[in-house]
Amino acid sequence: MRNNVSTRKVTVLNPQGLHARPAYQFAKLAGKFQAGIEVIKEEQHANGKSILDLLMLAAEAGTELWVVARGEDAHEATEALGQLMEQMVSLEEIRGLEPD
């Protein structure tokens, strides 16, 4: 099962788009998985573990993204990242962001 591939479609809910803090959270979470994570917006591909790459997508609110994970924990990764994206608005509103 080493080359598991899992994909999931997500929508940017954050009203300001995928800016520094949501991108930070995404990359941080993505970094916890072994699987390689790719985030795709139309023609653009970003490394899901790179905050700079994610910011380069310039994903505004409402943008649809594909999260593609490849590796042993691919499925867990897309699940967790998909959930994060869904919670993004409330997360920011309620908790701010923990320092680390």
Added chain:
Amino acid sequence: MQQLDGIAVSPGVAIGEALVIDNEGFRIPRHYILREEIDGELQRFQQALQSVAGEIQQTRDSVSTQLGDQYAAIFAAHLQMLEDPRLQAEVERWIRDQQYSAEYAVSVTLRGYARAFQKFENAYLSERSHDVYDLERRLLQSLVGHERQQIASLDSPVVLLAHNLSPSETATLKPEFVLGFGTEVGGAGGHTAIVAKGLEIPAVVGIGHFLFDVSGGDQVIIDGHEGRVILRPDDPTLQRYRKRQQASRSAVVRLKGLRDKPAVTRDGIHVQLMANIEFPHEAQVSIERGAEGIGLYRTEFLYLGASVAPTEEDHYQAYAEVVAAMDSRPVVIRTLDLGADKLSPTPPELADPNPFLGLRSIRLALANLPLFRLQLRAILRASVLGNVRIMFPLITTLDELVRAKQVLNEARDELINEGVPCNRELLVGMMVESPAAALLIDRFIDEVDFISLGTNDLVQYTLAVDRGNPAVNDLYQASNPAVLRLIQRVVQVALEAGIPASLCGQMSSSPQYTMLLLGFGLRQFSVAPGSIPEIKQICRRVDLEQCQQVATEVMGMTRVQDINAYLMSELTKLNLGENDHSGGG
């Protein structure tokens, strides 16, 4: 290649490596490195990453304690950017494959991201470019150290690119190392521009934001004729400019031959060519360029950039140096011509909302008599050392002129009482730079020994245009018929009264106006030292009838475009590119 337009303030072409100085005076260095230095450079980069990561963690922790986690979050994001695998890989690739220095590789990489972010339409996302610049600044500081680069201590030739250069910074530039400079802010009449011209360094100012687009070590062209800056030029552009540079160098050599020849028209009329200077050491340069004297010695440098107010002795030393260097040639010293804000720091809420119409120049002097008297005493003391004259700036009413002369007389009597030698017959002149003075010139000339037209301010006040405001500075045209009519009248009235008249604004240094001004009857030009040979060459190519014809033609025209085109075509007809064959000398 990227082409930027600004305001040309000092002619010439400079080609060289960029030295970029940001708002904080922080230098962004160049460097390609040697192959054997690659490993060391990669190590330096890693060390910088670690030290900046430490800094950011510290900031994050203290912000988090003081303000709460929400506020610290941005630093967590910064930290993540810093540790971004893409970023590190990219920087290391530049170092390894292109042999870039760590500084340059960091700059190129991070500015690449910042530029991309800036293009985003979503304001929130494009703002992220600031975070990236912040990281760049931290990394560079760690790599270079915190020392501020002293412009004065440069030891290799560069093209200087900065947000702004203060007049005192500009004054310390060494022409042998600063090939040219470009700044984001500044205007045509600013002191920086004047100093650049004095030092004969090609310069373009008022370029707007561009420092983010350039890295130290990039090749840059400064085109001080067209007001253009070209970043990373392509080969055809570079070759074109190399040719132009060569041509202007041979023009300099050709014009040097004119140094000892008199400025005499073909029909034998002598034109007096004087120099405008800002700093004492420029007196020597003026003599080398063939100046017959100093037509305008600006004294503002004594106040600008000084942390304490200059003493009478500071003034005296500065004047004495110039007067001694000029020997028996005339030296016209202009009294303080500054705005109040330049003398002492003014809190923003008290700042003059309209400084050009406010307390400046002679008005400021008359409102601060001790300060004014101190300068007058120094000028009077220097007046025994040579051929000194004094000139009051921005006179608008007769009362001001009378009052200024009165203060001068009091200062003279004071010195005589103290037994200090001074010239009792010191010649007194005024600048004609307000429309009021120009219109009433027939009354003013009874009170002065000479006049000098300051066209920079005259144009600004006549046309109601701030030359430093990019939104309207296209209206700032010395060739506007309203301005020309005022100049013509002032010159004619002075001529009829037998009062010497000179013109010391930028207009006099500009070859396109020389024939016109000669045609008006002007016989004395005070110009930037570097412009003397060029203006002299024109004088030697023309005769009076021809110049009068030009004046008649121009004064019949209404549109600035027509006047400019006509003056350019007349200038072209003189074939100035050819050697000077005329008899004149």
